[in-house]
Amino acid sequence: MDPAKLRAVYKDLHRHPELSFHEHRTAGIAAAWLRENAYEVIEGLGGTGVAGVLRRGSGPTVWLRADMDALPVTEETGLPYASTVDGVSHACGHDMHVTWLMGATAELAAAQDRQGTVVAVFQPAEELARGAQAMIDDGLADRVPRPEIVLGQHVAPLPAGSIGLTPGPMWAASDSLRVTIHGQGGHGSRPETTIDPVVIAAATVLRLQTIVAREIATTETAVLTVGAVQAGTKHNIIPDSATLLLNIRTYDLGVRTRVLAAITRIVAAEAAAAGAPREPTIVIEESAPTLTNDVPATDRTRPALESVVGAARVLNPGPLPSSEDVGILASATGAPITYWLLGGADPAPFAAATTIPEFLEAAGKIPSNHSPHYHPIPDPTIEVGVAALTAAAREWLDPST
CATH class of the missing domain: 3.40.630.10 (Zn peptidases)
Structure with a gap:
């Protein structure tokens, strides 16, 4: 050649x-x-x-x-x-x-x-x-x-x-998820009339970091990354929804299953705690074994x-x-x-x-x-x-x- x-x-x-x-x-x-x-x-x-x-x-x-x-x-x-x-x-x-x-x-x-x-x-x-x-x-x-x-x-x-x-x-196995948090939008000067999905998203991002830190044993391996937070169009408008783009990496199928279940649990709980009008939507967009x-x-x-x-x-x-x-x-x-x-x-x-x-x-x-x-x-x-x-x-x- x-x-x-x-x-x-x-x-x-x-x-x-x-x-x-x-x-x-x-x-x-x-x-x-x-x-x-x-x-x-x-x-x-x-x-x-x-x-x-x-x-x-x-x-x-x-x-x-x-x-x-x-x-x-x-x-x-x-x-x-x-x-x-x-x-x-x-x-x-x-x-x-x-x-x-x-x-x-x-x-x-x-x-x-x-x-x-x-x-x-x-x-x-x-x-x-x-x-x-x-x-x-x-x-x-x-x-x-x-x-x-x-x-x-x-x-x-x-x-x-x-x-x-x-x-x-x-x-590692890789799973990329799109999480859509549904709120109730309104004017930024009257947040009491809204259910702010940005606040829910912020609380969710922090809580998701506890999955690896507190639910995965030190003898196991997982990585959870929030790669994007997307919400809103203007300074004084509270939007109707917020989107999180997540990626997880695991080697063991059991660990993967637990991480995905924890994500579902935490996202739903944070939305429920804020009184969201409906449950968040979670879609696995990309997955490699x-x-x-x-x-x-x-x-x-x-x-x-x-x-x-x-x-x-x-x-x-x-x-x-x-x-x-x-x-x-x-x-x-x-x-x-x-x-x-x-x-x-x-x-x-x-x-x-x-x-x-x-x-x-x-x-x-x-x-x-x-x-x-x-x-x-x-x-x-x-x-x-x-x-x-x-x-x-x-x-x-x-x-x-």
Whole structure:
């Protein structure tokens, strides 16, 4: 695979980011690439998703997945190949993921020493936690061979040339909720004639913070964030309603259930205490399950990754609170999954780090995914990512006889 060609692809994708379920240009580039490399291609899966199938005799089927969507973030990197789309950028690095998968599909198509089936999955709308399910609902698992393993990787603010691989729970479940508190509006000079939803919202925000602090054991993990409070239009008008946007992260289904129940209880109680005319409305708008790496599959994949970067550079960062919907592809097909982080940052800030906590501390001091300043360095990130994904896939395919 020509490294210069992949660098050009990456920079082109970076310049032209597309939001969730609008990845038409990116999907077209992926589909054309797959056809050039002799893959059967299915387009329009789950909206803009693309699947490519390479059949090489009998043997296992390996799914390789990359997400394609960008974020509504204005890029501030100053790169010569920065986003040309106002208010949209690849601040999460999905352009790198697409580049990696394109490179790996070319490498696997060119190789003659493995047999089995490779399925390349270019997925839309990971940022909405809806793209994987959309592809499954559109028949992905029936239109391509079912996998023995699902593999994937995510670029991270770790030194380029390093890999983060965690057996078992790796990333948290994520639930995003819209809470609408119903009040009774009126003139700001006569609050006694109203039921002020802003006051109810303020009390609710504070009370919600007691869920993790007072209802979740120190041996368990949960994060609850109120990301937005929306109410009113003018200084002297008490509005009819207020909206809270919440996000929770959990690793354990039981903890998730308790947190969601506590949110419902507290929101309803605060509204009732204020005499709200009706109960609040709670809607889960986005949801991604815990990403749990299959332990035997991860143990099997590890040597392949070590062969690319060296054993000392394959680290176990432990469970992290980020979230991903790639696990849906595995659970929907009954296949194990192995997913890992791959460093894309300048190694210099990490030079003095010798332990995993020191690595994570160094990572916290540089721009991370979703920052307007975030961007992986193309070299050697592209080369290492292609090699890692290719090596992992080859481990699961059979040697040619």
